[in-house]
Amino acid sequence: MRAQANDQALVEVKELGASIRSAVAKLYRRFRIERGDGDLGDVASEVLAVLCKTGPQTLKGLSDFQRVTPASMSQVVNRLTSAGYARRDADPEDGRRVIFSATDAGRELFLADRALRHAWFDAQLVGLSEPDRAAVLRVATILSEIAES
Amino acid sequence: MRAQANDQALVEVKELGASIRSAVAKLYRRFRIERGDGDLGDVASEVLAVLCKTGPQTLKGLSDFQRVTPASMSQVVNRLTSAGYARRDADPEDGRRVIFSATDAGRELFLADRALRHAWFDAQLVGLSEPDRAAVLRVATILSEIAES
DNA sequence: TATTGTTATACTCTATAACTATA
DNA sequence: TATAGTTATAGAGTATAACAATA
Numbered sequence: 001m002r003a004q005a006n007d008q009a010l011v012e013v014k015e016l017g018a019s020i021r022s023a024v025a026k027l028y029r030r031f032r033i034e035r036g037d038g039d040l041g042d043v044a045s046e047v048l049a050v051l052c053k054t055g056p057q058t059l060k061g062l063s064d065f066q067r068v069t070p071a072s073m074s075q076v077v078n079r080l081t082s083a084g085y086a087r088r089d090a091d092p093e094d095g096r097r098v099i100f101s102a103t104d105a106g107r108e109l110f111l112a113d114r115a116l117r118h119a120w121f122d123a124q125l126v127g128l129s130e131p132d133r134a135a136v137l138r139v140a141t142i143l144s145e146i147a148e149s
Numbered sequence: 150m151r152a153q154a155n156d157q158a159l160v161e162v163k164e165l166g167a168s169i170r171s172a173v174a175k176l177y178r179r180f181r182i183e184r185g186d187g188d189l190g191d192v193a194s195e196v197l198a199v200l201c202k203t204g205p206q207t208l209k210g211l212s213d214f215q216r217v218t219p220a221s222m223s224q225v226v227n228r229l230t231s232a233g234y235a236r237r238d239a240d241p242e243d244g245r246r247v248i249f250s251a252t253d254a255g256r257e258l259f260l261a262d263r264a265l266r267h268a269w270f271d272a273q274l275v276g277l278s279e280p281d282r283a284a285v286l287r288v289a290t291i292l293s294e295i296a297e298s
Numbered sequence: 299t300a301t302t303g304t305t306a307t308a309c310t311c312t313a314t315a316a317c318t319a320t321a
Numbered sequence: 322t323a324t325a326g327t328t329a330t331a332g333a334g335t336a337t338a339a340c341a342a343t344a
Contacts, residue, residue, distance in 0.1 A: 026296035139288035147175035
């Protein structure tokens with residue numbers, strides 16, 4: 001117990017920051033490797049997943065959530081709509097807004113894509129101990145909150 | 150204690166995978182926001198950091214570590230050498246190899262860049278409780294190992 | 299005036315394919 | 322033949338700036 005407390009006290013924030021930055025960067029790029037051949041890019045896939053899981057969204061909603069500028073997101077959804085995986089609809093309540101939603105083809109792609117892209121990582125998680133898995137879950141929440149701050 | 154065990158048992162690997170994937174993607178992009186104006190890109194900055202902290206590296210060493218192809222890494226270091234932040238040297242023991250190392254200007258940029266880019270995240274980490282910080286440290290290690298597998 | 303979204307442009311990052319040079 | 326590195330090319334992702342339309 002005392003040893004653990006000492007370990008925690010030894011955690012240098014600067015080193016911790018460097019560790020998690022490095023881990024996040026490597027894992028982000030590692031995820032990119034696990035993708036299908038005819039696939040969309042990784043951000044477009046994530047946006048499609050949001051549309052499928054959370055339902056229709058405005059452009060601003062999508063860009064805020066993914067932490068990119070509206071201009072960037074506009075181009076991502078442009079690829080999705082051009083490919084027929086998403087569609088634009090006017091918002092009847094606010095003429096400035098556009099509602100983006102997944103098409104049937106988009107939902108199909110999402111399901112296939114998810115199976116493919118997540119299989120590798122899910123297999124890694126299964127190999128963890130219960131406490132480690134709980135730690136990963138807790139830290140996922142922590143990091144999400146930090147990312148949104 | 151039993152409640153905690155139940156919570157852990159409830160952890161669905163698929164949901165856990167989706168959570169950490171989402172957190173990693175958002176945090177990766179959040180990191181990109183915290184950068185200087187005249188800055189290099191984020192990958193080039195990381196490579197420069199590796200050269201400064203770990204010492205000279207071959208191209209293959211760098212590309213393996215960052216999980217990109219040698220061709221991709223070649224272009225990243227090209228920008229670094231063109232800008233005068235890194236240099237190429239022949240390996241006297243193997244004529245095929247090139248040893249990349251940071252220049253003085255590179256080390257200077259690294260220090261300024263690190264202060265700038267890490268400040269925001271370090272501040273977030275300081276706000277965490279000790280157990281949370283320990284969990285983040287543990288999970289950084291777990292995720293790094295997964296990324297390298 | 300403020301908000302929502304788009305387009306134009308440019309840069310970073312990445313990959314595949316084809317290549318050179320060395321082991 | 323195999324390995325280390327490069328270049329050419331193409332596409333994804335991002336940002337800033339300038340813009341149109343609506344609130």
